[in-house]
Amino acid sequence: MFSEDILTEEQRMVRDMVRGFSRKELAPRAAETDLGSFPEDAAKKMAELGLMGIAVPAEYGGGGVDPVSAALAMEEISAVCPSTSVIFAVQNSLVCDPIFAFGSEIQKKEFLRPLASGEKLGCFGLTEPSVGSDAASLQTTAIRSEGHWRLEGAKRFISNSGEADLCLLFATTDKSLRHKGVSAFIVDMNSPGIEVAKPERKLGLGGSSVCEIRIEGAEVPPECLLGSEGQGFEIAMKTLDAGRIGVAAQATGFIRACLAASVAYARERETFGRPISDYQAIQWKVADMATEIEAARLLYLKAARLKQKGLSFSGEAAMAKVFASDAAQRAGSEAVQVHGGNGYMRDYPVEKFYRAAKAAQIYEGTNEILREVIAKHLME
Amino acid sequence: MDIIVCIKQVLDHDIPPRDFKVDEEKRAVVPPANVPPIISNFDEYAIEEAITLKEANGGKITLLTVGDESSRDSLKKCLAMGCDEAILLNDSAFEGSDSFGIARILAGAIKKIGSFDIILCGRLSSDWSFGTTALALAEALDLPSVSQLQKLEANGDTLRCERVLEDGEEIVEVSMPCLLTASNEINTPRLPSVKGILMASRKQIPVWGAGDIGVDTSQVGAGAATLELTKLYKPDYSTLCEFIEADSLEEAAEKLATRLREDKII
Numbered sequence: 001m002f003s004e005d006i007l008t009e010e011q012r013m014v015r016d017m018v019r020g021f022s023r024k025e026l027a028p029r030a031a032e033t034d035l036g037s038f039p040e041d042a043a044k045k046m047a048e049l050g051l052m053g054i055a056v057p058a059e060y061g062g063g064g065v066d067p068v069s070a071a072l073a074m075e076e077i078s079a080v081c082p083s084t085s086v087i088f089a090v091q092n093s094l095v096c097d098p099i100f101a102f103g104s105e106i107q108k109k110e111f112l113r114p115l116a117s118g119e120k121l122g123c124f125g126l127t128e129p130s131v132g133s134d135a136a137s138l139q140t141t142a143i144r145s146e147g148h149w150r151l152e153g154a155k156r157f158i159s160n161s162g163e164a165d166l167c168l169l170f171a172t173t174d175k176s177l178r179h180k181g182v183s184a185f186i187v188d189m190n191s192p193g194i195e196v197a198k199p200e201r202k203l204g205l206g207g208s209s210v211c212e213i214r215i216e217g218a219e220v221p222p223e224c225l226l227g228s229e230g231q232g233f234e235i236a237m238k239t240l241d242a243g244r245i246g247v248a249a250q251a252t253g254f255i256r257a258c259l260a261a262s263v264a265y266a267r268e269r270e271t272f273g274r275p276i277s278d279y280q281a282i283q284w285k286v287a288d289m290a291t292e293i294e295a296a297r298l299l300y301l302k303a304a305r306l307k308q309k310g311l312s313f314s315g316e317a318a319m320a321k322v323f324a325s326d327a328a329q330r331a332g333s334e335a336v337q338v339h340g341g342n343g344y345m346r347d348y349p350v351e352k353f354y355r356a357a358k359a360a361q362i363y364e365g366t367n368e369i370l371r372e373v374i375a376k377h378l379m380e
Numbered sequence: 381m382d383i384i385v386c387i388k389q390v391l392d393h394d395i396p397p398r399d400f401k402v403d404e405e406k407r408a409v410v411p412p413a414n415v416p417p418i419i420s421n422f423d424e425y426a427i428e429e430a431i432t433l434k435e436a437n438g439g440k441i442t443l444l445t446v447g448d449e450s451s452r453d454s455l456k457k458c459l460a461m462g463c464d465e466a467i468l469l470n471d472s473a474f475e476g477s478d479s480f481g482i483a484r485i486l487a488g489a490i491k492k493i494g495s496f497d498i499i500l501c502g503r504l505s506s507d508w509s510f511g512t513t514a515l516a517l518a519e520a521l522d523l524p525s526v527s528q529l530q531k532l533e534a535n536g537d538t539l540r541c542e543r544v545l546e547d548g549e550e551i552v553e554v555s556m557p558c559l560l561t562a563s564n565e566i567n568t569p570r571l572p573s574v575k576g577i578l579m580a581s582r583k584q585i586p587v588w589g590a591g592d593i594g595v596d597t598s599q600v601g602a603g604a605a606t607l608e609l610t611k612l613y614k615p616d617y618s619t620l621c622e623f624i625e626a627d628s629l630e631e632a633a634e635k636l637a638t639r640l641r642e643d644k645i646i
């Protein structure tokens with residue numbers, strides 16, 4: 001690959017290890033996982049290898065790698081098992097990273113350590129039944145009462161919530177303040193007043209649960225407020241900014257899977273006495289996929305590098321996510337096309353990436369909203 | 381318990397046959413583009429066994445490989461799995477060595493290291509599959525050796541080794557220092573953890589050449605090789621399907637057996 005020479009030894013080693021893990025542990029079960037079973041064994045192995053808190057420093061039980069390595073790991077998992085890539089993304093970018101970035105020393109010891117070591121699983125609760133893109137209008141409330149916070153409301157489409165032990169949950173202490181009224185709470189999913197509904201039935205990503213969380217008078221102790229009161233919206237936005245590097249890497253992995261399957265199939269499948277790889281119509285499809293992989297990878301690597309250097313990366317991460325997920329959607333469609341009727345069938349691997357790629361255009365900021373973010377960076 | 385593990389970096393054999401190319405004129409395999417080399421399969425079992433022994437008994441694991449600069453990648457991976465030190469044996473005089481030459485180089489390096497309890501190797505390399513280097517090394521160092529282990533237990537100063545044989549197994553006791561070769565039944569090699577990788581990436585790998593290990597350069601390298609490769613080619617595999625016609629299963633089985641015997645398959 002072209003990016004080989006721009007990676008450090010450590011980054012290449014992390015990538016190669018995760019590639020080996022994905023081939024060995026995820027590939028044999030990827031089809032089954034996609035049909036709806038949470039990959040429990042894989043999650044356990046990922047914990048052992050240090051992948052459940054990959055970027056969290058070792059002193060808090062994590063792997064301690066840089067943002068580039070974390071993104072490369074994401075690409076590797078995604079190229080094999082889309083559902084597992086969502087579990088990895090939520091645990092790392094949406095839960096561990098913000099607790100590390102915004103948590104107090106005590107919170108890092110108490111909450112981050114078990115998450116980063118993979119003992120506990122986390123989820124990220126921002127979206128609500130009536131609020132998605134417009135996160136500043138969220139309706140879940142947090143009222144201070146008798147020495148704790150009392151939470152009321154509901155969260156919807158929350159990945160990992162079916163299995164999670166903790167939720168980074170966003171609620172407003174004053175709706176009239178809009179985004180300035182939002183606070184972030186680390187909520188124990190087993191607390192009274194928290195109820196997880198049965199998983200949604202969705203287009204793809206079957207092994208990753210997405211549920212509604214009903215919150216009825218859940219009491220959260222004050223030490224579970226992440227950051228300061230009113231800082232929640234900033235925490236959510238910064239978390240999603242970084243999360244998009246992961247989604248871009250994920251989508252790059254999806255395209256890679258589509259390309260590999262398409263090339264292999266095109267060389268084998270013969271029509272009119274020739275392998276279909278002889279036809280220009282097929283060649284152009286794989287050429288486009290290969291080109292978009294390189295472009296998508298360079299985009300997310302650039303954003304990851306900026307993050308590593310402590311520079312602003314919000315616009316670059318948004319571009320990377322939009323480009324990679326749109327390209328993955330195209331690649332999924334074209335990979336199914338290269339496979340003909342077989343491509344539409346579950347016996348072949350490509351349709352699962354096609355279905356998964358659609359989600360990457362929606363979560364962590366829809367591609368429409370992100371184009372607005374990109375434009376804002378240009379016009380301001 | 382101080383252990384030395386000798387590993388070899390090889391071309392990844394897990395590639396589609398169509399991507400496997402041979403340069404018949406140069407009598408060499410053409411390394412496939414974009415496929416990084418790997419640690420020879422059986423060597424990973426040797427590494428895992430060494431780490432298991434170290435975890436139970438303490439000690440240090442030193443890795444040795446004869447290879448070019450690119451072999452650092454494999455050494456680093458083994459360090460990340462849990463080995464302590466690695467030394468790369470690289471010198472232009474080593475190029476083209478056969479198994480016996482490699483054994484002489486390894487023996488030189490091991491003499492320089494000095495003390496150790498066990499040398500572990502894979503039972504054979506996954507590229508040429510000769511299985512001679514490890515045993516030649518034992519010979520060069522005048523050590524007892526036990527090959528093809530499927531199980532290893534340490535009891536004080538002796539090691540109880542279970543060897544895989546074609547028609548069963550053999551149990552052997554050996555005292556240390558000794559050389560052992562691991563078969564794939566012995567364990568399941570671990571993947572390196574993220575923490576292991578970070579630790580490994582900070583480790584330095586020194587290079588030792590012929591001069592450092594006191595190896596007589598006339599005894600190693602292509603010039604000293606006693607084995608000559610006369611031809612290297614890709615076998616031409618083709619498949620042919622033949623139906624055995626018969627009235628009963630018994631008759632079909634008999635005809636099939638006869639047919640297979642005719643072709644000297646059974």
Ligand SMILES: Cc1cc2nc3c(=O)[nH]c(=O)nc-3n(C[C@H](O)[C@H](O)[C@H](O)COP(=O)(O)OP(=O)(O)OC[C@H]3O[C@@H](n4cnc5c(N)ncnc54)[C@H](O)[C@@H]3O)c2cc1C
Binds near residue numbers: 131205210365368
């Ligand atoms: C598989 C999956 C997993 C998810 N996991 C999580 C999770 O773990 N945690 C979590 O909090 N959420 C999660 N979500 C929710 C996801 O983040 C939201 O669905 C997403 O933010 C969009 O919100 P919405 O569904 O309310 O759509 P809306 O906001 O209602 O948008 C509908 C459409 O209108 C467009 N639109 C909206 N506003 C504008 C505008 N101003 N300009 C132009 N177009 C606009 C959108 O782009 C979209 O096309 C997940 C979703 C999916 C599909």
